[in-house]
Every structure is written in C-alpha cells, then in structure tokens.
Amino acid sequence: MKLVAILGFHLTLIFVVKSLSHSYFSKSSIIINTCNSDNLIKNVTVQHRFQCSAVCSQDTDCRRYLYCESDLSCKTYLDGTDCILSDNSGDCSCYRKDIGCTGGMCTCPLGYYGNKCENIIKDCLEGFAANVHRGHKKHLLTFIQPGSTPFEIICDYNFHGIMRILGRDKSCLFQNFNKTMQEYRNGFGIVPNNRWIGLERIYEIINTPADPPSFNIIVYMIRSDDSYCQTYFYNFDLSDAGTGYRINYDTSLHNSDFGGCGIPFGRNRFSTIDDDRTGSKSCPRTYGGGWWFNEDPAVDCTNGFFTGTMNGSGVDNYLLDDPHSQPYSEIYVMLGIW
C-alpha cells in the first residue's frame, strides 16, 4: 500500500479518453487551511478516482480535481495546483492537469500555452490580453514568469488582469509575517488569500521591458459586513534591492461605500526585523511584520501597515492603523496597469 502511494506520487498518470484526446495529471498537495476561494466547475459523484480524471480530461476548462474516497466526490476546478481543505478526514487527493489536448486544443496549467505547454506568459496583463482565462471573469491562480523563474499568482480577470501581491484574510489559519528580508524578498504564505508574493517578484513585474512603465496599485479593504474601501496609487515604482526597495508613486485616490477611507502609503524603503530602517522605533519587531514603514522617528509605525502577524484573534497587528476603527476582514494589494 505504501509502495503504491509512493509510486503514485512520482508517476504521472496518463489517461486516454479517446484516441485523439489525452490528459496527463500529476498528484499535487492537500493544504490544510480554513480560507478558500476555489473556482469550482462541478461536483459529481464517481465510482473511482480514474473516473474523476476522465471527467476532468473531457472538460477543456478543467485544470485540477479533488477526489475524496469517503464520499466518492469528484470536484473539478478552473485553476490551481494544490487543494485547500479545512481537514482531510475524507481521505481526499488532489491532481493537477499538466496537459490535456482534445481535437488540437490543449489545456495547460493556467498561464502556460503551446502544444507542449512550453510557453508561459510574463504577467497577468499579457494573460488578460491573450484571453488565457477564456472569458472567465474571475480571480484565477495563474503561472507567470516576468524574470528567471515561474510562480503562481492571483490574477483578477474582471479587471485588466491585475495581480495580487499581498493577501490578508482573517478566515485563514495563522500565518507568521514576522519574517526576514530574505523571506520578504522571495515571498511566503501557503494559501493565496494570506500571502506575500515577494519584493523581487514585484520588482521583476514592473521592470519587464516590454511593459509600459506606469503601474498602479490598488489597496482593497473589505469589512466584515462586506462594505469596502479602495485606494489607488498611480504610477507606482519600486527601487531595487540595493536601494532598499523604496516605493514611490505620483498621486492617490480613494473610493468606498462608507465615506472617506484614504490610507497612507509612505514613500519609504522596506524594513524587516533583520534589515530595519526605522531606528529606535523598531517597527518590524514591534508589530511583527515587514513593511515600507515610515523612517521618520516622529511618525507612528503603523501608518498604512498591512503585513503584521495575525493569529485569528481579531486584534491582529495589521489592522492597528484602521482609519475608521472598523474591523476589516480582508485586505488585498493588487498591481496592474489601467
């Protein structure tokens, strides 16, 4: 039994539906967490896992499936690699479609394209323009490669293919944001809703040569009653590692459904526990997260601060600077051009 499981992990499953269509799946991971925003296509009952592979093979939109032994359920999804479950008592397993071709049309992990899935988009804006989302106006996990290595990022195909660089969702399990500069540079977080994409990746996205130079940022804050606040920062720029990943922008603008809600976003260098530019304020250490903290000793650390470590208690550090003393349940920072 153990041997089968180990072999199953290493072997790519080949499933032949018709002579002209074939799909290759590989086993991915089950991630235990409580926040999920899966893009489910359908949920059907099957007799065996291979039947779930067949369901996914026959659907050109299917890129992943979750099969659960306990109730023989088969769920198919538009995007993603791993599956997020609050527990795995149902003995579920997750599979990603690595390639599936039917009648000359190939489905690749979202973001890859070509007859062998040999090409990849450089960012979500290119993906949006090329319609990789095939008209699905959703937030979809997409592979992009603006620099030397590909990574998965949430692209919002409702809105020009803007990219999520930070996600905070209080319904997620604990995620430590009290991390080093190296970790903030590379990115961390096991679920897209509670994740920092990485300074170097942000830098790569905005410095991809073919792109127009002017990126914007949106900070999207959602309250527990679903009302929201959006703040836009225009002509966003980020300096390189050598100059401390300083942010800059021209102007900002906000709108919300509950009145003024502008948030400050200082034009500072990035500080972390081990690379702290905030002097005796020690902002990253005090609040448990890296950020573009204000370097002026007279200005409060928490100005526009969104990354502090949260533990689900509702008194998490990243909401300390809430401009309306209202609890926010989700905060997303998105990068794009429009």
Ligand SMILES: *[C@@H]1O[C@H](CO)[C@@H](O)[C@H](O)[C@H]1NC(C)=O
């Ligand atoms: C999927 O189907 C299973 C079994 O038929 C059911 O228990 C489960 O609630 C369904 N899940 C969703 C997300 O609809």
Ligand SMILES: *[C@@H]1O[C@H](CO)[C@@H](O)[C@H](O)[C@H]1NC(C)=O
């Ligand atoms: C962040 O980590 C540092 C170093 O481990 C620690 O001293 C500090 O107390 C932590 N801060 C918070 C708010 O957890």
Ligand SMILES: *[C@@H]1O[C@H](CO)[C@@H](O)[C@H](O)[C@H]1NC(C)=O
């Ligand atoms: C979560 O963090 C808050 C603020 O630091 C603290 O008061 C609370 O005890 C923590 N709760 C848990 C469950 O760790």
